Amino acid sequence: MNSVIREQILDDDGLNTIFCEIESTLNSRPITMNSDDPSDLEALTPNHLLLMKRKPNLPPGLFNKTDNYCRRKLRQIQYIANLFWSRWVREYLPMLQERQKWHKQRRNTKIGDIVIVVGSIAPRNSWPTGRVSEIILDRNGLVRQVKVKIGYNVLTRPVDKLCTLFELD
Structure with a gap:
């Protein structure tokens, strides 16, 4: 978290918002399949268990033309959330992809996976x-x-x- 925020200066509301964004990111990751129906590709996520839906519907901010401060803060929070997402994908997904190059034969991907x-x-x-x-x-x-x-x-x-x-x- 420190490496993502770095020298960004956030107030309490901004820090709370970025923590909610990161919580949503972590809880939107797929765990397993939701049903046995072969046409249903929606995976079960922690958000399904916590919110009874796939992801929270976060409303976008309402801004006036004179509301430059709020837009700048929202852009800053979205920038930090995007940094976290790119780092999360770069570090989390490789842990799920087991790679044991030339040491052990692993299961081939099959039709229907x-x-x-x-x-x-x-x-x-x-x-x-x-x-x-x-x-x-x-x-x-x-x-x-x-x-x-x-x-x-x-x-x-x-x-x-x-x-x-x-x-x-």
């Missing part, structure tokens, strides 16, 4: 989840790329840019 797409340009607190619809093997028979269905779109991604949320066995 539910995955989080890592490295996508998604807004803060958005975890794009999809279902693996097709696998692309290399010459050794290992999965190197997959086609992931996210909503109505199908994306081709390398397996190192995916984080398996739920394995279909």
